Amino acid sequence: MRALKTAILSAALALGIAGAAQASEAVHIPKQNWPHSGIFGTIDKASAQRGFQIYKEVCAACHSMRLVPIRTLAGIGFSEDELKAIAAGYEVQAGPNDAGEMFMRPAIPADRFPSPFANEQAARASNNGALPPDLSLMAKARVGGEDYLYAFLTGFEEPPADVKLMDGMSYNKVFPGHQVGMPNILQPDGVTFADGTKATVEQQAHDVATFLTFAAEPHLDARKQMGVKVILFLLVLAGLMYATKRKLWSTLH
The missing domain is CATH 1.10.760.10 (Cytochrome c-like domain)
Structure with a gap:
């Protein structure tokens, strides 16, 4: 957080x-x-998948995406097996083990994309x-x-x-x-x-x-879809309320 x-x-x-x-x-x-x-x-989704390929092959050498879990890629059409294969191409730090030491392991879809550098100083040293x-x-x-x-x-x-x-x-x-x-x-x-x-x-x-x-x-697509549903619901509700109002007031005249 x-x-x-x-x-x-x-x-x-x-x-x-x-x-x-x-x-x-x-x-x-x-x-x-x-x-x-x-x-x-x-x-x-096709464009986003190509964009991910460019990130992976070109941008990831310098730029991290430390807030993005690998499983997020399911949202642009990658299957579960593809996500596992993508994750397996990265290593993340894990541990400690029984000896109290940290170790590296292959990533899983729940892991976030690892940084290409160990820390900020290493990143600066590699980029002038x-x-x-x-x-x-x-x-x-x-x-x-x-x-x-x-x-x-x-x-x-x-x-x-x-x-x-x-x-x-x-x-x-x-x-x-x-x-x-x-x-x-x-x-x-x-x-x-x-x-x-x-x-x-x-x-x-x-x-x-x-x-x-x-x-x-x-969640951009899901948010928009929910927004459209809410607007449609409110339009229907407004119509029903208007019809109810006309019905109630008609008995008073």
Whole structure:
């Protein structure tokens, strides 16, 4: 619970800082078409599965998702056997054993995705002093949500002639300040999708943004479905109440 509260607080702070910086620089974040947008929208499970593949093969080398249980992936269509196979590809710390020592074991679906680094210092040491943020709530921690994630992932380019990059930094046209410690990790055909989808940079960015949206709010579809049911119930109830009112008042005239 403490970890969840800390992550939410960090996300709120990041949202405020990023929002203020973007407002001051008037960074334009183009709107994208997302199947999960709107009251009747739902997560594109095929896209989210491709996004998970990109996370696993590309992003997970630096970024953790420590708040997301592996079994959450059932929400985008992975079967129980597939979840077990995915979990078995990770190791998590367990114990203590009878000797009082901690040990590593293969993960199970109930475990959360392990961090690629033992601690924050190790993460910074491997990334030129930069700390790769946890991606569990990233879709909620940035103004613009998935639109910002897409714009950021497709926003890497050569810096203008009058911009001097600091050591180890990359230029990104939508990132506040435009200098970011993360390199351009998405390359054309950098992954091979099992469903045959062409792995353009734009497609990869779209799929990653979809997956991170799902990871940040895995019950999004269920919440929308419940909302629609509640609205329909209230409409029917309002109709019944109106009919009852007409019936009662008709006897008074």
